[in-house]
Amino acid sequence: MPESPRPATTHTRRTVLKSTAVAAAGATPAPAPAPAVAAAAAPTTAGDVAEVMEITLSVNGRKHAVTVEPRVTLLDALRERLALTGTKKGCDRGECGACTVLVDGERIKSCLTLAVMRQGSAITTVEGLADGDRLHPVQEAFIRRDAFQCGGCTSGQIMSAVACIREGHTGSDEEIRQWMSGNICRCACYQNIVAAVADAAREVRR
Amino acid sequence: MTGLVGRPVARVDGRAKVTGAARYPADNPVPGALHGFLVTSEVAKGEVTDIDTSAALAHPGVVAVLTHRDMPRLTVPSFPYPKGFIPMQDTVIHHVGQPVAIVVAQTVEQAQEAATLVAVRYRTERPRVVIDDAAGAPYLPPPFRNRPNEFKRGDATAALAGAEVRVEARYSSPARHHNPIEPHATTAQWDGDRLTLHETTQGVHFTKSTIATAFALPADNVRVVAPYLGGGFGAKGPTWSHTMINAAAARILRRPVRLVLSRAQMYTMAGHRAEFRQQIRLGATRAGKLTALLSTTIAQLSNTEESIFNSSESARLLYDCPNLHVRQEGVRLDVATSSYMRSPEMTAHFGLETALDELGWALDLDPVELRRRNHTEFNQETGQRFGSKHLLKCYDMASEAFGWSQRKRRPGATKDGDEYVGWGMATEMHTFGAMPSTASVTVGPDGKVVLRIGTQDIGTGTYTIISQIVADAMGVPLDVIQAHIGDTALPVAGLSAASATIASVSGPVDRAARAARDAVVGLAVADERSPLFAVPADEVETRHGHLIHTRNRQRRDSYGAVVSRAGKPVEATGSGPNLPGLSYGVVFAEVRVHARLGSVRVTRVVTAHDIGRVMNRRTARGQVIGGVTWGIGHALMEHTVYDRNSGRVVNPNLSTYLVPVCADAPPELEALFVDEPDPGSTALGARGFGETPITGVPAAIGNAIYHATGRRVRDLPITQDKLL
């Protein structure tokens, strides 16, 4: 069975900065020596294996060596380690779809998978769709059909649409509506998204 | 004139958004910034008696854990900081989710884990979080920003008593949350006493002044940057406390710190639409003329402020009624501060437009006809005639497109397979704001035009529309224009809330562009090297980037050439008065209700709106399709649930706080516009509009459900269990 959440310790202590040197050091990254007072009384964190792994992620046709803890999601690896911020974090729980990317051609939610689980896979993000200056037909259709407003969900919508078309789920508007429902658009540009996906599907098949 | 304003121009920021190139405030604006994460109160009411940060501090990567003991004393700003207090200034707990500590670490994972290690002890009291549990009776709060909460006209009580027909009903709406897809994010970077914030905000200049007040800094020491915003809907209109706490942490640590709210934290940290009750009493003649309108509303207020956002403007202003009594009451509860959420007035408008439908059935009068009979051309409060109001035309256009004349008069009369089909309608109305703004336009020697204005594009199309305005005013193609917005380094502009952006920026942008054009023309006709030398300025036309002598079209120059010869860029600014106003419309909806299971689908919607001049039909349509689906969410599913025992939000996520998905959006939707420029507009004939197309949708759906089934549901959301 899972361990229950760790019991809270309730000692009374003044908050101390972990490193008082930090304030004086200005913008220099702090070496962060643990102050003796805090460390001595800290409950053990034994078992919290802070192991890091050196992995290679293949993103948009390029291989990236990246050092991550196992707990780093693919989404956070893309955004925070590889500076590929086109992929958005909306909920971090797989409930909005903003983080949708393609892994080996299939759409997945990158917040629900660990980067270490995706070594050896071909990952495609929104940054990797266009062919140089030439936009992917789905990207073009999204502009043409005004299928976004704020853009917060757009990367995920587009990646989902690329896969939706590839899966063959664009036979009717009703089918598109169902198969694009894993991506929430709070601006609710849905009718235009359906039109864009239908357009792009025709374009891709031609 | 190239005549781009009014055309369905594609979004100029489209390419950036579809390629992932658009950099939003959370997209690593300051590489190497530390990561903050908030520890928030588990309890709704009481006091922090102890915080033990030692375990968090010992956690790998943690740089600091700050609590109320470490925070600098901050000044509580007034609106647009609606919270009434700043957390972590003392130990008092006012609501669940109130920040009690901030953990700062090298990585976001470390900060989040360490936040769970901060041990907080509380003295707790039993909270009251829903209107039903309020301790005191509802009361009339003092005016909010000089707006009273009680309105009287004539003698409503007497008129109601003497009315030929009366309708009385109670309506309710739950609390609801904005849920933009982009969570709130802030990155604070200090340079001495100067602060730069990369901030998810609907108003960079408002955030700047609020933060400057909080930190007692000269306003110009604060710079706020937000070139793109991943949705706001009001959630990012006010400044919220996490921005202050994070900035304080960055100042203490002298390191840039980035903080992104978790989705769950967004349910207690950044406002919401308050839980709401409404009692409406209508008096009318048998011919359907309103004689009395009484509306008493109760909004969920917090214990630290008493602003009522769910106001009853439509009851006061929409229909001709000589006798009116509106009371906007509140009850104080142990909840996080509510604020404005896309069309705050829709909450009360649901009751009004549903009550009118009920009156229509009581009178056996078509609901459109009922509204026509109570139409007014006069402002009910000032008595002044509206300069431009085409609501009657909206009724004509939309009812014809919808086929309303085919409507069966009896409820439950239309069945298609397993579903009852019903049609309903409601009038829409929204007041839009307008705020002072200044724009600057610069023409470079390459003929490129740079527009600078500190407004925002929250998805409504600001980038595109202000570029269209410049193109028309100057006679230049769209692709030479570069619009810079979302930065307080740019000229001052207002908040992108209250549907105010168009009304606030269009005039100043137009004036700046025209002044820049005139300056360039002036340079050309005064320059003997120009083919236009000595041509009267009023005989010069500008088109496609060229300056052309209208009487001899061979004589022409170009923006780039003129400015290049002048040796320095030409810059001009524009500002001017902006006026708020009203936008109108109507929504017709078709619903299908499963005869045995009670599930509801909205299958067809037609709207018609009078928004003055339509600046861009594409982006305007975007507001309609978004607004209609927002209305569907509010009518059928959205509902923030508070646990009455603990005060905690039970569904702070997107799997149990339901917002519509693609399959919920009506497959058929027609958005019509009157498109008559408003002569009273200070925005090139346009009016603010983004919120209008939600206002009537919940009532139209509820009215359609009644028409389909004969069941009147007055408590939102209308889930299928209410129709069994």
Added chain:
Amino acid sequence: MRSFGYASARDSADAVRLADRTPGAAFIAGGTDLLNLMKDGVQHHRHLVDVNKLDLARVTESASGLRIGGLARMRQVAEHHAVRARFPVLAEALLASASPQVRNMATIGGNLLQRTRCGYFRDIGSACNKRVPGSGCSALQGWNRGHAVLGGSESCIATHPSDLAVALTALDASVHVLGPGGTRRIPVGEFYRLPGDTPQIETSLRPAELITAVEVPRHPTATRSRYLKLRDRATFEFAVVSVAAALDLRGHFVRDIRLAFGGIGTKPWRSAEAEAELRGKNLTVERVEQAGRVLVRGAVPRQDNEFKVELVQRALAELVLGLGGLR
């Protein structure tokens, strides 16, 4: 999320060995529920054993029925021709689940082991006996619109969220597991446990046991089987109420029937009593209504979920009468 160690297993035996000898280990396959639980602090595992490389993703059909590898993805199973043709309730339940993206990720084994969506269970600030035994149940006196009316106890009234498990329950499937003690086959009806006063124990899995396959027997009812899921938005939501029905009909005569329900029970709910009202008789509206009444006979509705008692009967009638051609 608290940090943890990670290892990728080479094969099933390796996976079980790793899980068995590493204290606090758990398997991760799709990760679509596990990572959320860990992010929310509901669960913590000191070590994750990645089982995605295991050769357990095949779907095969034989004379005896269907064998679905524990690591087959939801989409793969939903699209499988044999599933669609001869076990349609499975495909329908899978396609009614989650989102297309999650169906590409989530595995069959993981689907069966996903944990309740009870808001109090997933909120570490609330009391919950399932999460912290003995801490109390916030749902009993709290918001319980989504909770069970059958099978609950004073400790827990949370529902099981899996649509697939409901369909498998109707089809008399069994779960194959491999553990340190070897292989076992567990009928799905015995796989899930009622909460009683130990709601933290949800299944009959033993430590370090891995779901290797789900076996669905061939049966005359399976081909005429359907899934009906009711919810508050069009899709991408857990069930408010759901019904899986499998029917062997000759004309209107019910030769055999299996009925299972989601959203109303603390585990995927099979009702032999409701089936008995219909088996061996001609299908009529009255008999289906009687089966519905029998189904909910022991129901204990709470403040916010009383409607489920009515709604599930209507859903049952809708589905069974539809399957029988009477609606």
